[in-house]
Amino acid sequence: TQLLEQSPQFLSIQEGENLTVYCNSSSVFSSLQWYRQEPGEGPVLLVTVVTGGEVKKLKRLTFQFGDARKDSSLHITAAQPGDTGLYLCAARNTGGFKTIFGAGTRLFVKA
Amino acid sequence: SAVISQKPSRDICQRGTSLTIQCQVDSQVTMMFWYRQQPGQSLTLIATANQGSEATYESGFVIDKFPISRPNLTFSTLTVSNMSPEDSSIYLCSVAETQYFGPGTRLLVL
Structure with missing residues (x-):
């Protein structure tokens, strides 16, 4: 089982x-x-990374895919209360169309 | 892009009853995915629904408990049958290889 x-x-x-x-x-x-x-809402896709070592930026969010395509990180700079939410990573294995999800990180940014 | 709506948005049901959840997409899609998100947990895939064929269920989910219909390329239903409190969850449909999710149906079973 992939986790x-x-x-x-x-x-x-x-x-x-x-x-x-x-x-x-x-x-x-x-x-x-x-x-x-x-x-009260469904998940909203922020980014997809496909290449090992890839780095993508979305305003104050920086996403990195590990060189071996086994891990990833999400870095938020100067967090704001509007960043509060549940952040989920998800992945699709090679040749597959099914997506598995991580357990999530619940972020709360206090003003 | 795709806009997805779900009905009902929430419901409270008695154990032993069944609830059918509708998912409507504003464009034609090949695959529709049904997920469950139990309180405080992540998303678990229930099944994949293709138009014109039987849905494909994931391990731990069976058709008798979660029958799915897919009558056309823009619509699907998921029924939660013979409900128990353990079925209390958020049920979400998704399309375009999970690029887009519906707002979810919040189900509480008493």
């Missing part, structure tokens, strides 16, 4: 702080996705 392990599970920080969320696996994936989910 995605996310850490930390919960993070409470002050506005303006930086943070990093990690997503790790022992399996190699063809692509990895990061989502953000707010209460």
Whole structure:
């Protein structure tokens, strides 16, 4: 069974702080996705990374895919209360169309 | 892009009853995915629904408990049958290889 392990599970920080969320696996994936989910809504796709070592930036969010395509990180610079939510990593194995999800990191940014 | 709507948005049901959840997409899609998100947990794939064929269920999920219909390329239903409190969860449909999710149906079984 392929598993995605996310850490930390919960993070409470002050506005303006930086943070990093990690997503790790022992399996190699063809692509990895990061989502953000707010209460009462479905997950919203933030980014997809497909190439080992790839780095993508989305405003204050920086996403990195590990060289071996087994892990990824999400770094948020100068967090804001609007960043509060559940961050999920997800991955699809090579040749597959099914997506598996990590357990999520619940982020709370205090003003 | 795809816009997905789900009905109902939430419901409270008695154990032993069944609830059918509808998922409507604003464009034609080949595959539709049904996920469950139990309280405080991540998403677990229930089944993949293709138009014109039987749904493919993941390990731990069976058709008798979660029958799925896929009558056309823009619509699908998931029924949660003979419900128990353990079925209390958020049920989500997704399309385009999980690029897009519906808002979810929040189910509480008493």
